[in-house]
Amino acid sequence: MAKKVAFMQGNEAAAHGALYAGCKFFGGYPITPSTEVAEVMSAELPKLGGKFIQMEDEIGAMAAIIGASLTGAKVLTSTSGPGLSLKQENIGYACITEVPCVIINVMRGGPSTGMPTGPSQSDVMCAKWGTHGDHPAITLVPASVQELFEETVRAFNLAEKYRTPVMVMPDEIVAHMRERIVFPEPGELEVIDRTKPTVAPEQYKPYDTQFGDVPPLAAFGSEYRFHVTGLNKMADGFPTTKAAVVQAEEERQVRKVEANVDDIVKFEEYMMDDAEVVVVAFGSTSRSARFAVNEARKQGIKAGLFRLITFWPFPEKQLLAISKKVKAFITPEMNLGMCTGVVKGCVEGNAPVHGIFRVDGEPINPTQILDMIKEVK
Amino acid sequence: MAFDYDKYLRPGKLPHIWCPGCGHGIVMKGLIRAIDACGLEKNNTAIVSGIGCASRLPGYMDFCTLHTAHGRAAAFATGVKMAKPEMNVILVGGDGDGTAIGGNHFIHACRRNIDMTYLIMNNNIYGMTGGQFSPCTPTGAKASTTPYGNPDPAFDIAKLAIGAGATFVARGTAYHATQIDKLIAEAIQHKGFSVVEILDDCPTTYGRRNKFKSVIEMMNRLKEIAVPVKAAEKMSPEQLEGKILTGVLYKAEKPEYTGEYAKVIERAKGAK
Numbered sequence: 158m159a160k161k162v163a164f165m166q167g168n169e170a171a172a173h174g175a176l177y178a179g180c181k182f183f184g185g186y187p188i189t190p191s192t193e194v195a196e197v198m199s200a201e202l203p204k205l206g207g208k209f210i211q212m213e214d215e216i217g218a219m220a221a222i223i224g225a226s227l228t229g230a231k232v233l234t235s236t237s238g239p240g241l242s243l244k245q246e247n248i249g250y251a252c253i254t255e256v257p258c259v260i261i262n263v264m265r266g267g268p269s270t271g272m273p274t275g276p277s278q279s280d281v282m283c284a285k286w287g288t289h290g291d292h293p294a295i296t297l298v299p300a301s302v303q304e305l306f307e308e309t310v311r312a313f314n315l316a317e318k319y320r321t322p323v324m325v326m327p328d329e330i331v332a333h334m335r336e337r338i339v340f341p342e343p344g345e346l347e348v349i350d351r352t353k354p355t356v357a358p359e360q361y362k363p364y365d366t367q368f369g370d371v372p373p374l375a376a377f378g379s380e381y382r383f384h385v386t387g388l389n390k391m392a393d394g395f396p397t398t399k400a401a402v403v404q405a406e407e408e409r410q411v412r413k414v415e416a417n418v419d420d421i422v423k424f425e426e427y428m429m430d431d432a433e434v435v436v437v438a439f440g441s442t443s444r445s446a447r448f449a450v451n452e453a454r455k456q457g458i459k460a461g462l463f464r465l466i467t468f469w470p471f472p473e474k475q476l477l478a479i480s481k482k483v484k485a486f487i488t489p490e491m492n493l494g495m496c497t498g499v500v501k502g503c504v505e506g507n508a509p510v511h512g513i514f515r516v517d518g519e520p521i522n523p524t525q526i527l528d529m530i531k532e533v534k
Numbered sequence: 535m536a537f538d539y540d541k542y543l544r545p546g547k548l549p550h551i552w553c554p555g556c557g558h559g560i561v562m563k564g565l566i567r568a569i570d571a572c573g574l575e576k577n578n579t580a581i582v583s584g585i586g587c588a589s590r591l592p593g594y595m596d597f598c599t600l601h602t603a604h605g606r607a608a609a610f611a612t613g614v615k616m617a618k619p620e621m622n623v624i625l626v627g628g629d630g631d632g633t634a635i636g637g638n639h640f641i642h643a644c645r646r647n648i649d650m651t652y653l654i655m656n657n658n659i660y661g662m663t664g665g666q667f668s669p670c671t672p673t674g675a676k677a678s679t680t681p682y683g684n685p686d687p688a689f690d691i692a693k694l695a696i697g698a699g700a701t702f703v704a705r706g707t708a709y710h711a712t713q714i715d716k717l718i719a720e721a722i723q724h725k726g727f728s729v730v731e732i733l734d735d736c737p738t739t740y741g742r743r744n745k746f747k748s749v750i751e752m753m754n755r756l757k758e759i760a761v762p763v764k765a766a767e768k769m770s771p772e773q774l775e776g777k778i779l780t781g782v783l784y785k786a787e788k789p790e791y792t793g794e795y796a797k798v799i800e801r802a803k804g805a806k
């Protein structure tokens with residue numbers, strides 16, 4: 158049978174990716190340029206018996222999806238800049254209570270209302286450091302409509318597998334552009350469900366580390382009863398201030414991601430075998446970068462592209478290894494140096510890192526990147 | 535035979551954090567008796583709270599319990615109820631939690647008329663953080679952040695709930711302990727969003743600043759100001775000055791939210 162092919166917008170593809178992954182609950186609040194995700198979910202979820210709710214604000218939307226996830230449902234919310242700021246309180250709640258959920262944040266200019274319809278990549282730090290306290294962060298940065306679909310499926314898988322919030326962060330260009338998409342058949346992409354407890358109900362503890370760093374999560378309304386709190390907690394879910402327990406639990410929550418970077422980190426290497434100048438880019442900027450690398454190669458310059466697909470956790474060891482073999486890095490991004498700073502930290506001074514920054518609501522074009530490649534080669 | 539509260543309490547989680555003389559414990563006992571009277575199943579009942587002394591209640595109760603963020607109980611609970619409408623969902627919290635930081639979620643839960651019961655313990659103060667004024671602190675009262683007397687007017691929670699669309703609104707007091715369970719039970723049985731405000735006391739942070747000599751004096755005040763709605767009908771406005779009505783203040787039948795969403799699902803499936 159021929160595969161289903163469509164010409165589709167990024168945000169719509171993200172919504173369909175969520176449905177493919179088995180999402181059954183969406184809670185949101187409208188905001189440009191992410192609203193189409195909510196619109197598609199409002200139309201499609203009830204057809205599948207799922208639930209869509211438009212909440213009174215983003216704080217409430219984030220709260221509602223956590224509540225729904227605790228009943229066993231796969232859950233999604235979508236937002237942009239100001240909405241991401243509001244969600245942070247409850248993103249932290251989902252981190253410490255270890256409740257799987259997916260947040261699609263379409264990056265627009267900021268801070269504050271900023272440029273509601275302008276593209277940006279300036280939320281990548283907010284994705285990791287937006288909520289207070291130590292916590293794990295997983296953030297995916299797709300660059301095409303097809304990839305936005307697939308990475309949304311992967312986001313659900315990672316959320317369920319590691320019991321943690323996962324963010325998918327297309328920039329406005331990726332979210333709003335229309336491209337050909339080939340829909341995977343059911344079963345073609347892996348779909349992961351959270352591990353359910355098998356112990357007797359009276360023995361169940363929601364943070365029981367005898368089952369590893371990611372303990373099974375029961376559902377409200379099943380035969381398991383348990384307590385969930387945003388306070389630092391013990392294995393049984395009840396609050397504690399015991400120093401050793403708090404320390405161990407905090408470390409475990411971060412370790413869930415840190416010990417599994419190889420499973421979570423995804424990237425693409427393009428023309429990297431002999432590259433001397435490496436462009437590190439993500440999202441729509443990586444599309445300009447690929448064009449620039451192709452042009453540079455035509456001119457005999459050994460340029461390559463290291464494209465981030467996972468932003469957090471960052472591909473630290475890969476970039477460190479590359480830094481020992483190359484002349485320079487170029488980091489184009491639609492912000493004032495967020496990724497650049499992280500790359501500098503990874504490469505430990507082995508090679509210079511040249512940023513190209515734009516926050517004027519315009520995409521970074523290939524010529525800008527090509528000019529920089531020629532300058533630093 | 536004495537009522538068996540232990541049946542509904544989590545073994546090993548007492549003593550509770552509440553101060554001697556705090557009204558919250560009286561309310562918890564009322565809630566337990568109401569749950570018992572309604573025959574709610576533990577596995578099928580979620581108790582959801584925000585942050586505050588009152589919001590610590592779920593931790594002691596042997597149900598599916600969710601202690602959320604300050605003010606957010608109604609929003610979390612809405613997610614639970616929407617995803618699993620067959621569950622009984624009860625929200626509990628303080629006046630500050632529900633009407634200040636949580637005010638927006640509160641009025642929207644009322645507006646949706648989603649089938650949940652919200653139990654607000656109104657002690658007129660932010661107890662947990664040491665007695666700052668809340669939106670329910672009387673004008674002129676002393677709080678740690680109103681050393682010269684509170685300039686703010688107070689909310690009438692019941693009027694707020696009715697205005698926002700709740701379809702069952704009742705009020706009781708911690709003094710009238712035996713009435714609490716009846717009000718909560720009726721609220722639980724009501725189809726739609728039901729609000730039960732229980733006036734209670736915080737001797738530690740409110741009483742001592744506002745010249746109450748003892749918990750007994752605070753309880754006596756609740757006794758004196760409370761007037762059952764039926765009795766109030768026969769009283770003049772002058773007689774009702776400074777009084778607070780108790781009992782079931784409002785009851786209406788309106789479409790319930792999860793039921794309405796079930797119709798959305800039907801329409802969507804037909805539209806396929």
Ligand SMILES: Cc1ncc(C[n+]2csc(CCOP(=O)(O)OP(=O)(O)O)c2C)c(N)n1
Nearest residue numbers: 586587588604628629630631659660661662
């Ligand atoms: C976002 C946020 N802001 C402030 C606080 C601090 N805080 C904790 S409890 C509380 C007030 C609780 O008062 P109330 O809800 O009336 O309950 P009570 O303690 O009186 O029972 C405040 C302000 C918090 N936990 N979270």
Ligand code: SF4
Nearest residue numbers: 552553556587661736
């Ligand atoms: S501080 Fe007030 S509200 Fe909190 S437990 Fe003590 S008496 Fe109760």
